[in-house]
Structure formats: C-alpha cells, structure tokens
C-alpha cells in the first residue's frame with residue numbers, strides 16, 4: 001500500500017517534470033496516509049542512479065530502481081510490460097505518471113494491463129469519497145473542472161506535467177535500504193515491435209516550452225514573423241520561451257512545435273503572456289495549468305481578457321519595445 005511516483009527514463013536521460021511529480025505523490029500521500037515511493041525505470045547507467053537519489057531527496061521514502069538494456073528506447077510495449085511486472089511486485093494503490101508524450105501512452109495501457117482504473121490529465125487532488133483521492137481534471141477544453149473518483153483497488157493517474165509544485169529537496173544521502181534495485185524478470189519484456197531508424201532533435205534555442213516558467217506567446221495579431229522576433233527578444237530578457245497560437249503556426253510564421261493548445265502543447269508556466277491572441281477555447285485548453293496569465297490585445301472585447309489576471313488593451317507595437325528596454329535595464 002503506497003503512492004508510487006513512476007518515472008521513466010529511456011536513453012538514461014532524466015525526463016522533465018519528475019520533481020513536480022513527487023509533489024503530486026506527496027500531496028496524495030498526505031490525503032491517504034500512505035508512504036510515498038518512487039519507481040525509476042530506464043536504461044542502466046549513472047544518470048538512472050543519480051535520478052534515483054534525487055527522487056529520494058524530493059521525498060520518496062523508498063526508491064525502486066528498474067534498470068534494463070531493454071528499456072533504452074521509449075518503446076511503450078516494453079515499458080508497459082516492465083511497469084506492470086513492477087506493479088505486481090510492489091502493489092501500490094496509486095501509480096502516478098507524468099502526462100508527457102510517453103507517459104500519456106503508458107498510463108491507460110498500464111491501467112488496462114494491471115486491472116486498475118485510469119485517470120488522465122490530473123491537475124489537482126482533493127479529499128474524495130470514502131477517504132480516497134478525488135482527482136481534479138479539466139473538461140470541455142478547460143472550461144470546467146471535474147472531480148473524478150475511482151472505486152478500483154488500484155488507480156493509474158496521468159498527472160499534467162508541472163501541475164504540482166516540486167517539494168523542497170532534502171540534503172544528504174539516502175540510507176542503504178531506501179534505494180532498492182528490482183531485478184527484472186528476463187521474460188517480462190516482449191520482443192520489440194518498434195525499430196528506431198533515425199533520431200532527429202527538434203532545433204530549439206534556449207528553454208523548452210514544457211519546462212519554461214515564463215512563456216511569451218504570439219498569435220495572428222503579431223502580423224508576421226517579424227513580430228515573433230520582438231517576442232523572442234522579450235523571452236530572452238525574461239529568461240522564458242516563445243510559444244504561439246495555431247493561427248500563427250498555420251501562417252508559417254513559426255514552427256509547429258511552438259503551438260500551444262488543444263492540438264498543440266499543454267503548458268504550465270508560472271507566467272503566460274499572450275500577445276495578439278484572441279483566446280479561442282482551443283488555445284485556452286493548453287494554458288489552463290498556467291499560474292498567471294497576462295494578455296496584450298488591441299481589442300478590449302477579446303475573450304483572452306476573461307482568462308487573464310492582467311490585461312492591456314493596446315497595440316503590442318506600442319508596448320513591447322519599451323517593455324523590453326525597461327526589462328533589459330532592470
């Protein structure tokens with residue numbers, strides 16, 4: 001009986017959002033009174049070991065380390081099999097997995113495999129029925145929040161990346177019995193059906209959208225790619241990342257991986273600055289995890305102002321150059 005934060009690390013790389021996932025696990029454990037454990041699964045190597053220690057520092061009472069050469073690639077079939085095997089050994093009541101592209105595939109499939117309930121896109125948790133957690137998730141493209149309960153003995157929960165605050169890190173080294181290696185049964189992994197032919201890394205300057213604490217995002221109102229150069233300058237002085245609406249992406253002003261929204265990326269920055277974006281529901285669906293939203297739009301009736309804490313009804317050309325100058329001097 002435990003709350004288990006599941007972190008998958010193919011290619012030995014630490015995935016983003018693992019510390020915030022520990023925040024989610026601690027919050028659930030405070031509600032249920034269960035211990036917090038973590039399972040880190042991935043390719044064997046020093047970074048997996050380091051990640052296991054970091055998970056302990058962020059509050060895991062015990063960290064299970066599942067290392068295998070068979071988990072080098074982000075192969076969902078193999079990860080589901082490995083995690084199902086581990087879940088059978090550890091018997092947690094709740095398994096929390098980040099809802100990043102790989103985790104979002106693993107969560108429901110793992111739930112199916114181990115006969116658990118699956119809840120996705122969770123952004124908060126509150127006391128539910130019969131002492132069980134109530135999982136808070138957006139619905140209708142973020143227009144409403146639902147509280148979902150599970151009657152199953154076990155629940156697999158996909159947490160929206162960075163929806164929870166990371167717990168403060170404790171210092172020191174974990175005691176010997178806090179880090180435990182699981183020896184994966186050789187027959188647990190199926191033969192790979194996925195073959196990696198080529199690897200391409202998306203060209204990105206600076207901070208990744210998914211990790212950014214500050215995002216400055218532009219829409220059709222930027223008027224063209226030149227407008228995005230101004231946003232880039234603003235992002236640089238703020239130490240943030242540039243995002244975009246689908247209209248700006250469709251116009252070919254910025255690459256598709258910058259699109260935020262229902263069919264783009266879900267982001268959860270501390271500050272989201274929307275410039276020349278009307279605030280269509282499909283765009284807002286991607287920013288419901290943002291802590292503070294600020295909007296600049298020359299139309300005072302634009303729907304984005306209903307989602308924003310601070311709004312400036314003005315042409316961005318009159319605002320951004322002096323804002324960048326001021327911030328650069330600060």
Ligand code: FAD
Nearest residue numbers: 219220221245246247261262263264276278283298299316
């Ligand atoms: P517009 O709606 O045209 O708004 C431009 C805004 O800029 C206006 O409000 C205008 O007042 C303002 N403006 C103009 N000039 C200036 C200026 N000089 N200074 C300040 N303000 C100015 N959209 C997404 O963003 N992400 C998605 O993932 C997404 N998925 C979708 C999925 C589906 C199935 C569908 C049907 C649509 C989806 N859309 C998505 C599209 C969405 O419905 C909107 O069309 C889109 O978000 C509009 O982008 P926009 O706000 O940049 O453009």
